[in-house]
Amino acid sequence: MCLAIPVRVVALLGDQWAETEVGGIRNRVSTALIDQVAPGDYVIVHAGYAIARLDVQEAEKSLALFDEIARHLERPTDALRSRLP
């Protein structure tokens, strides 16, 4: 319910639909709720609807942070082990 992510618009499909991509995953989203979207734009998508257009730099910063989180999650979680009593 709470998750909304930035995705890149790949193509406009007409009739207020767009093809989007994030992390290699493509999806069809509705653009009925926002104005003036174009290929190359970043939008925030929640439950299949683009709900806001994003500044490109802001979006790329967010996606870089998500990548960093993903890399951390892949690492073992023993960082505190040596400090346990």
Place this chain on the structure above:
Amino acid sequence: MRSLGISKDPPMRYVRGFRDGPAAAGLSALIAAEIDPRREYHLMEFCGGHTHAIFRYGVEDLLPDNIRLVHGPGCPVCVLAVPRLDAAIELARRPEVILVSYGDMLRVPASRRRSLLKARALGADVRMVYSAFESLEIAAANPARQVVFFAIGFETTTPATAHIIREAQRLDLANLSVY
């Protein structure tokens, strides 16, 4: 060395790592050693799922007295009034109804230990969707059934709900309603 969290063994990866009593006791001691006893700490969790987990696993009892957990708002899924969910289950049990819901609603407990997932197991036609607009497709594909979209949500989902109502009107889909 024993892993604190994540086992490499895929099926148990997200279970065993979180049932490590000695690690939990160690972390609890570590937190107690780390905090400043002269301070009061107030931490708010914003997700109702976190609140459920804190109570179920007794996390408050593992924290020092000067760490207070403030139970935040929760999103509309798990702070939904139980009678509302009971009513949705009753709707879903009607043979003519297809109840359409976001997936995170399905496991939320209703009264008498029921849930939409259990109602579905007992034969109700409950369909999980990623997006509200799928209700339009389901309604178009099932003209003889009443399709009810369980319009749970807040700022982010309400515009989508409004959009499908407008689209249902435009497409003349008389068998779609929103609850």
